[in-house]
Amino acid sequence: MNSTTIIYKKMKNILCIRHGRAAHNVLNDKIGEKAYFLKESYDAPLVEEGILQAKELGKNSKQLMNIDVVFVSPLTRTLQTAENIFEKNKKVRIVALDKIKEFPQGIEICNKRRNRIELKEKFKKVDFSLLDSDSDQMWREDRYEKIEELKERIDEFTKYVINENDNNIAIVSHNNFLKELLFQNCGDETYNLDHCNPYELDLF
Numbered sequence: 001m002n003s004t005t006i007i008y009k010k011m012k013n014i015l016c017i018r019h020g021r022a023a024h025n026v027l028n029d030k031i032g033e034k035a036y037f038l039k040e041s042y043d044a045p046l047v048e049e050g051i052l053q054a055k056e057l058g059k060n061s062k063q064l065m066n067i068d069v070v071f072v073s074p075l076t077r078t079l080q081t082a083e084n085i086f087e088k089n090k091k092v093r094i095v096a097l098d099k100i101k102e103f104p105q106g107i108e109i110c111n112k113r114r115n116r117i118e119l120k121e122k123f124k125k126v127d128f129s130l131l132d133s134d135s136d137q138m139w140r141e142d143r144y145e146k147i148e149e150l151k152e153r154i155d156e157f158t159k160y161v162i163n164e165n166d167n168n169i170a171i172v173s174h175n176n177f178l179k180e181l182l183f184q185n186c187g188d189e190t191y192n193l194d195h196c197n198p199y200e201l202d203l204f
Helices: 023-037 048-060 076-085 116-122 147-162 175-183
Strands: 013-018 069-072 093-096 168-173 198-201
Touching: 013 175, 048 076, 069 076, 076 093, 076 116, 076 168, 147 175, 168 175, 175 198
Parallel strands: 013 168, 069 093, 069 168
Antiparallel strands: 013 198
16 A cells, blocks of 8 residues: 655744835935935935834734744845844844845945945844855846846745745845735835834745
8 A cells, every 4th residue: 555645844934024214215205216316325224213113023023032033134224123123032043135135126225235344343143144245246336126036036035935944034124025025016106014014924
């Protein structure tokens, strides 16, 4: 008699979080999308409101208490968000990945990251060893990233997450990237994800 072996994969608990309110978000409310191209918006940091949003989420969310690993975009606003959310969680690993930077990459200076050395000096709790390069090779000043390129890096990232040993995972990223990851509709401009609000991702 033939026997059949059934392998059960443990369901992963994955929470997606958009960064806290940042300087370019504030400028956008005042002057529109040209805020994304201003030199002062380079790798825009969180404003005080955004820092408070991250701290409050970390303090009040029971969903985040058991997180084992955090995958974070290596832009300043997401790194600040991750560190502030998990500031009291000593066991959590925080790992930066270029693949989960905001879409589109290119031209908009707010989405260009700093060099790995500078980031390592500033964000001591974050592991930057898995970045694609020391300097930002994904961002280009002469072209926007295409939606097909975004879908390709999302596909690579989801495969990576599925094979991750830990099952309690947080992803700290950006509005457009997460809208595509969660709902496959980053082009829908009728709404934005809330800052520092957990959204559940089901990969199975």
